[in-house]
Amino acid sequence: MIIAEQKPIPRIVEMLEGHKSMLVVGCRSCVAICLAGGEKEVSILSEALRIESDLKGNGWQVDEVTLERACEKEWVGEMREKVSGHDAIISLACGVGAQVMQELYPDVRVLPGLDTSNMGAPEEQGIYLEKCGGCGDCVLHLTGGICPIARCSKSLLNGPCGGSQNGKCEIDPDVPCGWDQIYHSLERIGRLDLMEVPIPPKDWRRSRSGGPRKIVRKEAVLTPEEKSARGAR
Amino acid sequence: MMSNLQSVLSSGRMAVTAEIGPPKSADAETVRKLARHLKGSADAFNLTDNQTAMVRLSSIASGVVCLQEGVEPIVQMTCRDRNRIAMQSDALGASALGIRNILCLSGDHQCFGNQKEAKNVYDVDSIGQLMLLRKMRDEGQVWGGDKLEKAPELFLGAAANPFADPFEHRVVRLAKKLAAGADFIQTQSIYDVDRFERWMSQVRARGLHEKVHIIAGVMPLKSHKVALYMKNKVSGMIVPDHIIDRMKNAADPKEEGIRMCVEQIKHLQSIEGVHGIHVMAVAWEEKVPVIVKEAGLLPRPVV
Ligand code: SF4
Numbered sequence: 001m002i003i004a005e006q007k008p009i010p011r012i013v014e015m016l017e018g019h020k021s022m023l024v025v026g027c028r029s030c031v032a033i034c035l036a037g038g039e040k041e042v043s044i045l046s047e048a049l050r051i052e053s054d055l056k057g058n059g060w061q062v063d064e065v066t067l068e069r070a071c072e073k074e075w076v077g078e079m080r081e082k083v084s085g086h087d088a089i090i091s092l093a094c095g096v097g098a099q100v101m102q103e104l105y106p107d108v109r110v111l112p113g114l115d116t117s118n119m120g121a122p123e124e125q126g127i128y129l130e131k132c133g134g135c136g137d138c139v140l141h142l143t144g145g146i147c148p149i150a151r152c153s154k155s156l157l158n159g160p161c162g163g164s165q166n167g168k169c170e171i172d173p174d175v176p177c178g179w180d181q182i183y184h185s186l187e188r189i190g191r192l193d194l195m196e197v198p199i200p201p202k203d204w205r206r207s208r209s210g211g212p213r214k215i216v217r218k219e220a221v222l223t224p225e226e227k228s229a230r231g232a233r
Numbered sequence: 234m235m236s237n238l239q240s241v242l243s244s245g246r247m248a249v250t251a252e253i254g255p256p257k258s259a260d261a262e263t264v265r266k267l268a269r270h271l272k273g274s275a276d277a278f279n280l281t282d283n284q285t286a287m288v289r290l291s292s293i294a295s296g297v298v299c300l301q302e303g304v305e306p307i308v309q310m311t312c313r314d315r316n317r318i319a320m321q322s323d324a325l326g327a328s329a330l331g332i333r334n335i336l337c338l339s340g341d342h343q344c345f346g347n348q349k350e351a352k353n354v355y356d357v358d359s360i361g362q363l364m365l366l367r368k369m370r371d372e373g374q375v376w377g378g379d380k381l382e383k384a385p386e387l388f389l390g391a392a393a394n395p396f397a398d399p400f401e402h403r404v405v406r407l408a409k410k411l412a413a414g415a416d417f418i419q420t421q422s423i424y425d426v427d428r429f430e431r432w433m434s435q436v437r438a439r440g441l442h443e444k445v446h447i448i449a450g451v452m453p454l455k456s457h458k459v460a461l462y463m464k465n466k467v468s469g470m471i472v473p474d475h476i477i478d479r480m481k482n483a484a485d486p487k488e489e490g491i492r493m494c495v496e497q498i499k500h501l502q503s504i505e506g507v508h509g510i511h512v513m514a515v516a517w518e519e520k521v522p523v524i525v526k527e528a529g530l531l532p533r534p535v536v
């Protein structure tokens with residue numbers, strides 16, 4: 001899932017400069033699970049903004065809505081009525097959701113209420129860890145099911161650097177060394193032999209370095225006829 | 234032309250290398266003065282590459298200053314600041330300027346330095362870096378296969394840290410570096426000699442000591458505070474308590490630090506498979522000649 005956290009309220013207030021009527025939009029998917037942009041966070045932020053408006057006499061109109069999934073046009077399209085009349089959308093969805101909103105409502109300014117951080121998983125309640133760097137060429141089969149790209153601070157491909165000690169990364173005693181974890185995972189699987197194989201420089205073309213990525217599933221793409229048939233329905 | 238370091242190592246003599254930290258300035262004179270002072274006390278000198286991620290005079294430029302003084306450089310090159318384009322280009326540039334020895338390193342994370350907000354590169358890691366540079370040298374090709382009109386002349390080094398974890402993996406990592414192209418290895422500073430000896434016996438068990446030149450690293454201590462700092466704050470460093478106590482109880486800690494370093498060098502030389510000593514006198518470079526002399530390693534051979 002996507003892990004994000006809310007921007008501090010003063011930062012959000014700063015972005016609202018010049019706006020009068022705003023819609024706070026949340027998402028019930030990833031950002032709800034990581035307690036950043038679900039229904040509850042939407043209502044808390046909206047209330048905070050109303051109080052701010054009352055205190056400062058801004059005269060803001062603050063409304064709220066939480067979508068099922070803000071990264072899909074179908075769901076984002078459903079809030080059209082809610083959006084009308086507002087001059088700003090404060091997105092409490094991830095950066096993807098915020099962009100879909102902007103695309104569907106090109107005349108309204110979409111402001112990011114979250115800082116979107118990574119692709120990760122909840123470690124325990126309230127703690128979320130980055131797991132995947134979206135490199136486009138997965139090597140988990142070689143690394144004991146633990147990602148060297150996202151979980152090693154240097155994205156090394158060939159084992160722990162000289163800064164790995166007692167299972168921790170050199171950057172911080174609170175950060176586990178990804179390669180120490182890989183080593184022990186391979187040890188448990190009985191595949192430490194994989195630690196012996198030098199991995200050559202990675203082909204990063206399928207990562208962000210190759211430019212914005214687009215995946216086309218030909219069999220799923222609709223023909224123009226199918227599209228118009230759907231549109232008619 | 235073969236590097237002096239390579240000549241000494243292949244002659245079977247105990248090699249000596251030492252470290253020069255380039256200054257945090259554009260002043261070449263600092264390096265020049267050190268090079269003059271240190272000339273003759275080691276076979277080649279490492280020029281660190283923005284060590285601990287602090288912006289400093291570039292290692293290649295510092296290496297050229299050493300060459301001008303008739304001192305052989307080992308240019309350190311980290312993967313932190315360069316992608317494979319810059320790495321290969323810098324290796325060509327270094328070779329063109331007469332630099333023969335390059336030490337391939339992952340590099341300290343930028344969080345330690347004075348550019349904490351920087352984006353790091355890590356396009357390749359130190360093992361990938363060795364592969365790139367070896368391909369240029371041995372096959373006369375850049376990575377991907379394009380031909381070089383003239384291949385760089387390089388003697389490739391890498392680091393090994395027997396004190397990092399997991400310990401059992403450390404010899405494997407060495408084997409990988411060797412397979413990737415390392416001709417010589419410089420180790421992290423050794424204080425825990427027992428652990429180093431255990432590592433060396435694993436190295437010998439795999440026969441690696443016969444395939445790569447291992448140069449054992451030492452760092453003279455100035456005070457017990459420095460020792461404590463390294464023990465507690467530098468990840469991947471082990472400083473046993475008896476060393477800290479010895480520094481603490483010393484009447485003249487600096488002298489004691491030098492004495493201890495000399496003792497270590499004498500002992501390390503006797504370990505089978507150790508082909509050289511690397512002296513890292515950080516911000517204390519002027520002590521290198523006396524350390525090397527007292528360790529009985531002067532004069533340096535002319536080969
Ligand atoms: S190897 Fe690449 S795709 Fe696989 S988990 Fe890591 S970053 Fe994600």
Ligand code: SF4
Pocket residue numbers: 151152153154155156159160161162163164165168169170171176177178179180
């Ligand atoms: S200590 Fe481990 S996680 Fe940190 S940079 Fe080194 S190998 Fe990567």
